[in-house]
Amino acid sequence: MALDRLTGENSLLFIRSEQLFDLARTNSLWYISFGIACCAIEGLMSASGPRFDFDRSGVFFRNSPRQADVMIVAGTVNVKMADTVRRLYEQMPEPRWVVAMGACASTGGPFREYPNVVMGVDKVIPVDVYIPGCPPRPESVQYAFIELRKKIRAKTEERLAARRERD
Amino acid sequence: MSDARDDIVTVGLLAEGMHDPGVPPAGIRRAPTGVDDLATEHLIVNMGPQHPSTHGVLRMLVELDGEEVKNAEVTLGYLHRGIEKLAEHRRFDALGTLMDRGDYVSGIMGETAVALAVEQLMEIEVPRRARWIRVMMAELNRIATHLLWYGTMGLDTGAMGPFLYAMRDRESLLDILEAVSGARMMFNYVRPGGVVADLPVSIEAKIREFCDAFDTYVDEHDAILAGNEIFQARLDGIGVIDAEMALAFGLTGPNLRASGVDFDLRKRRPYDAYDEMIFDVPLGVTGDAMDRFSVRMEEMRQSSRIIRQCIEGMPEGGYTAKVPKVLKPPAGEVYASVESARGEVGIHLVTDGGTSPYRMHYHGPSLYALQALEDLMPGYLLADGCIMIGSADIMLGEVDR
Numbered sequence: 001m002a003l004d005r006l007t008g009e010n011s012l013l014f015i016r017s018e019q020l021f022d023l024a025r026t027n028s029l030w031y032i033s034f035g036i037a038c039c040a041i042e043g044l045m046s047a048s049g050p051r052f053d054f055d056r057s058g059v060f061f062r063n064s065p066r067q068a069d070v071m072i073v074a075g076t077v078n079v080k081m082a083d084t085v086r087r088l089y090e091q092m093p094e095p096r097w098v099v100a101m102g103a104c105a106s107t108g109g110p111f112r113e114y115p116n117v118v119m120g121v122d123k124v125i126p127v128d129v130y131i132p133g134c135p136p137r138p139e140s141v142q143y144a145f146i147e148l149r150k151k152i153r154a155k156t157e158e159r160l161a162a163r164r165e166r167d
Numbered sequence: 168m169s170d171a172r173d174d175i176v177t178v179g180l181l182a183e184g185m186h187d188p189g190v191p192p193a194g195i196r197r198a199p200t201g202v203d204d205l206a207t208e209h210l211i212v213n214m215g216p217q218h219p220s221t222h223g224v225l226r227m228l229v230e231l232d233g234e235e236v237k238n239a240e241v242t243l244g245y246l247h248r249g250i251e252k253l254a255e256h257r258r259f260d261a262l263g264t265l266m267d268r269g270d271y272v273s274g275i276m277g278e279t280a281v282a283l284a285v286e287q288l289m290e291i292e293v294p295r296r297a298r299w300i301r302v303m304m305a306e307l308n309r310i311a312t313h314l315l316w317y318g319t320m321g322l323d324t325g326a327m328g329p330f331l332y333a334m335r336d337r338e339s340l341l342d343i344l345e346a347v348s349g350a351r352m353m354f355n356y357v358r359p360g361g362v363v364a365d366l367p368v369s370i371e372a373k374i375r376e377f378c379d380a381f382d383t384y385v386d387e388h389d390a391i392l393a394g395n396e397i398f399q400a401r402l403d404g405i406g407v408i409d410a411e412m413a414l415a416f417g418l419t420g421p422n423l424r425a426s427g428v429d430f431d432l433r434k435r436r437p438y439d440a441y442d443e444m445i446f447d448v449p450l451g452v453t454g455d456a457m458d459r460f461s462v463r464m465e466e467m468r469q470s471s472r473i474i475r476q477c478i479e480g481m482p483e484g485g486y487t488a489k490v491p492k493v494l495k496p497p498a499g500e501v502y503a504s505v506e507s508a509r510g511e512v513g514i515h516l517v518t519d520g521g522t523s524p525y526r527m528h529y530h531g532p533s534l535y536a537l538q539a540l541e542d543l544m545p546g547y548l549l550a551d552g553c554i555m556i557g558s559a560d561i562m563l564g565e566v567d568r
Binding site: 040042045081115134 | 250
């Protein structure tokens, strides 16, 4: 969607409301600042730092789950923490997405042999994008957000295609 | 502290001598009271584990009277992932990977502690060059750690700018660490016997460039926060830990030195090549949050000084001693400790002659700083409590282990 070509004088934009919402959503994916462990330094702090500057692509941190769209699970989730992760997820307004950052959040990582560690946060909440690495570089997190955008848009397009077929 | 109360007098709440809140103890700022005739209740607020100023997953139950903290209780265990237990199933050269993830911002120091313990057990003589590389990497890492603390300290006091400046410098530092070790955070660079690889060519120029830039930047950092009147007012006299209390709680590192106790393992029990380095140990006077701030800022300058000495006089030679592929230390017990960015990181190894330790204890300094917070916070405002958490520089990965 090249909006800049459409914004002239007397220009009209015909767009389905779902696609319009998607446009807004995909360009302002605010994540909840909830760093659990090591990955938080890379995925939340370096990411909002000047070099990677996620802010320029509309990805910015919010301190309250009620204002957030995305949850980056950055770190090892253990049994005690799992309840909190679940509660925070439920406090987020829909539509909401989850990025499992790093080996720990994806599978338990180097700590998976320890019984207290949950083997991947997908045992607790649904996950949309997994990022491998221990810890992943901020560039990987950027890539994850690109993939997440594709995923958000694909859902609407699927729905529209199904509707076209039905009609 | 008097301003707020003066305001109340002028609006007449205290005008007729109905109530005298009394003079608060020196150094303690109270929320203005004067409505004690009303029936009030203490409010218990749950702070964390998701809270922007708890630096990770710290959870505190805070009992509040208005805005004044009456009681604070720390709940731990939200990041407990069994580093000590898992170490019993790791080979000795792989213990560093776990230590990296313990105190995840200053990985080199943790790795060094494990490597020193294994070397002491096996009586390995580390080449001089390897010891110098370790010192240089540790000091680079110390600056990176302190920069992150500096940035979050700014965030805790409501300043976003310093964080961005700190991250700018931290990124150029991470570039150097990455060029040497191959990773931005989890280095796994220091191994028993030395380091895993020699310094890459022309890294000296890069490091010198960084030091030159950083020496001016650090004054800038200092001026941005410490030169700010609001910042001073928020830190002065907050969270005073005197020397006696600091020792009683077992604090180490900058938190202890801010209280005026001259204890730095790099000087007291020199490991690696610290006995060859010339540097000063900054000390605080009163032990309040401002002192802890100043001590860390000065430590960054001293680290830069050590790094310069390292690149000037880096000795030639091998980067690792001859060690067997599978390390098998004899049965025994050893305690090795290093001065990490947060204090004394100690490793107590018990071995039974196998390829992995029988028991490893990881002594992290943050746990002790956290225990002191419970005693410090009552009597202060809740916002001051956040300053205390920030100035104590707690790393939850190290607390829960």
